[in-house]
Amino acid sequence: MSTPHDSVVRITVDESDAVAINPGMWGVFFEDINTSADGGLYAELVRNRDFGFIERDAPGWGPLTGWTTKGAVRPSGTPVRVELDGRDAPASITNHGFDGIAVRRGEPLILELGFEVLDGDPTLVVTLHDANGAVLAEGSAADGRLTPSDGCADARLTIAVTDGTVAVSWVSLFPERTWRGDSNGLRSDLGDVIAALRPRFVRFPGGCVAHGLGLDNVYRWKNTIGPVRDRVGDSNLWGYHQSMGLGYFEYFRFCEQLGAEPLPVLAAGVCCQNTPGGQAAFDDEQLAAYIGDIRDLIAWANAPADSRWGAVRAAAGHPEPFGLRYLGIGNEDEQSPAFRSRFGEILAVLRAEHPEITVIGTVGPFPSGSDYETGWAIARELEVPIVDEHSYKAPKWYFQNLDRFDRYDRSGPKVYVGEYGSRGNTMLCALAEAAYMSAMERNGDVVHLASYAPLLAKVGNTQWEPDLVYFDNERVLPSLNYWVQQMHAHAAGDRALPVDVAGAPQWQRRRSARSRFSVRAASGTLTVEDVSTEDASGRRTTPGAAGVQRYQEPVDARGADITHRARVRLDGGQDGFVVAFGDPESDLSYEWHFGTWQEKFLVLGYVADGLYDEWTEPIPFTWPRGHEFDLEIIVRDAGRHIICSIDGEIVHDVQEDPSPEERFSATAIRDAASGRTVVKVVNATDEPVDLVVGWAGGGEPLWMRVTELSAPAEAGRPFEAAPSLPTERVDAGSRTRVAAYSFAVLDLDPEPSR
Numbered sequence: 001m002s003t004p005h006d007s008v009v010r011i012t013v014d015e016s017d018a019v020a021i022n023p024g025m026w027g028v029f030f031e032d033i034n035t036s037a038d039g040g041l042y043a044e045l046v047r048n049r050d051f052g053f054i055e056r057d058a059p060g061w062g063p064l065t066g067w068t069t070k071g072a073v074r075p076s077g078t079p080v081r082v083e084l085d086g087r088d089a090p091a092s093i094t095n096h097g098f099d100g101i102a103v104r105r106g107e108p109l110i111l112e113l114g115f116e117v118l119d120g121d122p123t124l125v126v127t128l129h130d131a132n133g134a135v136l137a138e139g140s141a142a143d144g145r146l147t148p149s150d151g152c153a154d155a156r157l158t159i160a161v162t163d164g165t166v167a168v169s170w171v172s173l174f175p176e177r178t179w180r181g182d183s184n185g186l187r188s189d190l191g192d193v194i195a196a197l198r199p200r201f202v203r204f205p206g207g208c209v210a211h212g213l214g215l216d217n218v219y220r221w222k223n224t225i226g227p228v229r230d231r232v233g234d235s236n237l238w239g240y241h242q243s244m245g246l247g248y249f250e251y252f253r254f255c256e257q258l259g260a261e262p263l264p265v266l267a268a269g270v271c272c273q274n275t276p277g278g279q280a281a282f283d284d285e286q287l288a289a290y291i292g293d294i295r296d297l298i299a300w301a302n303a304p305a306d307s308r309w310g311a312v313r314a315a316a317g318h319p320e321p322f323g324l325r326y327l328g329i330g331n332e333d334e335q336s337p338a339f340r341s342r343f344g345e346i347l348a349v350l351r352a353e354h355p356e357i358t359v360i361g362t363v364g365p366f367p368s369g370s371d372y373e374t375g376w377a378i379a380r381e382l383e384v385p386i387v388d389e390h391s392y393k394a395p396k397w398y399f400q401n402l403d404r405f406d407r408y409d410r411s412g413p414k415v416y417v418g419e420y421g422s423r424g425n426t427m428l429c430a431l432a433e434a435a436y437m438s439a440m441e442r443n444g445d446v447v448h449l450a451s452y453a454p455l456l457a458k459v460g461n462t463q464w465e466p467d468l469v470y471f472d473n474e475r476v477l478p479s480l481n482y483w484v485q486q487m488h489a490h491a492a493g494d495r496a497l498p499v500d501v502a503g504a505p506q507w508q509r510r511r512s513a514r515s516r517f518s519v520r521a522a523s524g525t526l527t528v529e530d531v532s533t534e535d536a537s538g539r540r541t542t543p544g545a546a547g548v549q550r551y552q553e554p555v556d557a558r559g560a561d562i563t564h565r566a567r568v569r570l571d572g573g574q575d576g577f578v579v580a581f582g583d584p585e586s587d588l589s590y591e592w593h594f595g596t597w598q599e600k601f602l603v604l605g606y607v608a609d610g611l612y613d614e615w616t617e618p619i620p621f622t623w624p625r626g627h628e629f630d631l632e633i634i635v636r637d638a639g640r641h642i643i644c645s646i647d648g649e650i651v652h653d654v655q656e657d658p659s660p661e662e663r664f665s666a667t668a669i670r671d672a673a674s675g676r677t678v679v680k681v682v683n684a685t686d687e688p689v690d691l692v693v694g695w696a697g698g699g700e701p702l703w704m705r706v707t708e709l710s711a712p713a714e715a716g717r718p719f720e721a722a723p724s725l726p727t728e729r730v731d732a733g734s735r736t737r738v739a740a741y742s743f744a745v746l747d748l749d750p751e752p753s754r
């Protein structure tokens with residue numbers, strides 16, 4: 001709720017006192033999550049082209065996943081080949097692509113087949129056809145081109161054999177038109193949408209994919225280079241398969257074509273702590289070999305073409321060095337002694353042997369809490385140049401943390417905000433990110449790099465939402481968050497200028513002193529008994545309910561101090577249960593999650609602006625099914641202080657961060673190269689705001705070019721609903737009006753009146 005204000009907000013930019021910042025601050029983070037590599041950015045149209053899928057990728061998967069068969073067909077051998085015995089009757093295999101194969105009329109496709117004749121004098125025919133079998137293109141055994149006679153969103157590719165037996169080891173179909181025309185290249189429209197962000201760096205290949213689920217799943221860059229047929233695929237911890245067709249060479253090429261710095265992330269000698277059994281670390285011998293691989297990576301990227309690894313790069317078609325300058329070591333790792341020692345050893349080697357490489361460390365998964373604190377202590381002690389910190393938080397958190405980096409030590413490690421996102425694709429979320437980005441830029445002497453996450457998501461194949469750009473086989477759907485990234489990146493600079501804002505609208509969250517208790521479970525049998533609620537007006541009890549998945553306490557409690565009690569038990573089920581309290585109809589309510597993240601954790605969270613966020617650090621938690629919990633929740637000071645107990649023991653005692661939510665902010669950037677001075681205004685209130693811009697030394701711009709993105713706070717949900725696009729206008733003079741719920745970039749007249 002913003003307090004109505006009819007006065008003009010005065011923004012005064014001080015050009016005399018600039019902070020130097022990294023003009024290459026805004027980049028992207030590409031991870032193969034949400035089917036964003038195979039079936040996404042990587043343009044290959046055949047799924048499981050080498051029959052390499054295995055059970056570890058996903059339950060029930062194997063060599064024929066993605067294929068249907070007719071006649072005598074069987075997989076055999078290692079690596080797997082598929083034998084089609086067409087001696088007695090035709091045998092065929094049909095690939096269904098990644099949710100179908102989308103083709104356009106007249107746009108050629110490159111077909112590659114790997115096969116061996118085992119018996120007879122077989123005829124092998126390849127057809128591209130629609131779901132009803134209508135043929136769109138036909139070819140023979142020879143590699144070549146297929147040109148569809150018609151467009152089709154859901155085509156399939158069939159290999160049929162008659163009069164003999166053939167073992168097929170490879171079937172690939174690529175659009176001839178790839179992004180910037182590379183062979184083994186990228187999907188054109190997805191390459192374009194990323195390029196339009198003008199990223200100055202690309203972080204890859206993960207994320208969790210980099211450190212893997214188990215030491216044998218750590219991403220190995222060497223498996224991803226060289227001829228594609230020789231690459232070693234692996235399971236993707238997001239629940240599918242990585243062909244590695246999009247490998248290190250393609251990532252580096254992509255960076256080069258984008259004009260972006262490559263920022264590969266390598267595991268820090270430990271795997272993901274979410275691996276069953278927890279974090280595991282390489283032993284000394286394994287670590288020594290792994291460090292050897294890191295040395296080789298630097299040589300592969302940077303050494304001359306006549307060196308051992310430079311020659312490998314040159315053989316792939318790139319004799320010139322790639323110019324690698326950044327290397328991420330570790331991703332969101334638990335800051336254990338094992339991590340510290342492995343990371344420390346890798347850092348020491350790189351520091352001694354490769355001073356030209358800037359190492360980026362990690363401070364755990366969250367922007368606060370124990371890993372974050374330990375991570376920062378390690379980073380300071382080891383003098384890590386840059387650390388990667390992540391925040392996936394609700395808009396409330398961002399609006400309350402716009403001063404976060406103001407408080408960072410200017411002489412310690414710099415920050416790379418490698419992953420952030422505000423848990424939704426609504427305009428309010430986009431604005432929270434816009435404001436946080438402005439705050440990073442204002443603190444560009446501390447925040448060196450930043451990238452939103454995740455970048456891409458295939459509709460219907462997401463493991464993580466929200467994402468920046470959604471797509472299917474034919475469409476690309478950028479979110480409102482995407483336009484914010486683009487607006488910031490297109491108005492980057494090399495100096496942050498101090499700004500004074502007078503008369504900014506004030507905003508206050510509507511709070512409620514009411515609390516309603518409920519419990520829900522997605523599955524299993526929930527029993528809720530002896531429910532009582534106590535407030536200033538007395539104690540009420542209600543009978544419990546067994547065998548329901550959702551229990552709702554019908555009595556509302558009101559007051560500054562409310563206590564809910566209940567006995568809860570869950571039999572069976574898969575995702576634990578959630579206790580909800582507070583006022584679900586207000587702007588702020590609470591959820592206590594028992595068994596979140598695959599039943600591993602206990603965590604207290606809040607729901608603000610319709611979005612859930614963790615309030616406490618997750619506490620490892622398992623419970624025997626059928627156990628009865630006596631729960632007590634004390635809601636004090638209308639939710640500013642909450643105490644939760646299990647069986648009489650306090651597990652959470654938390655006070656809300658009292659920082660105000662800054663829903664209006666303005667920052668300024670100067671860019672020497674273009675001579676631009678830009679003011680960035682975020683108005684996340686429900687009122688339009690009139691602005692006047694001027695310089696600290698006096699004078700005002702004679703005109704301003706205003707690029708503005710505005711939409712209702714809830715717009716963008718669901719993301720398919722066509723969101724608003726940024727608009728441009730030129731306003732004469734130094735005054736303008738920014739809309740309610742808007743992000744505006746004001747390009748100031750370079751020759752102001754003084």
Ligand code: AHR
Binds near residue numbers: 206207208209332453
């Ligand atoms: O961006 C999705 C995931 O979020 C990343 O893989 C991981 O680093 C983080 O937990």
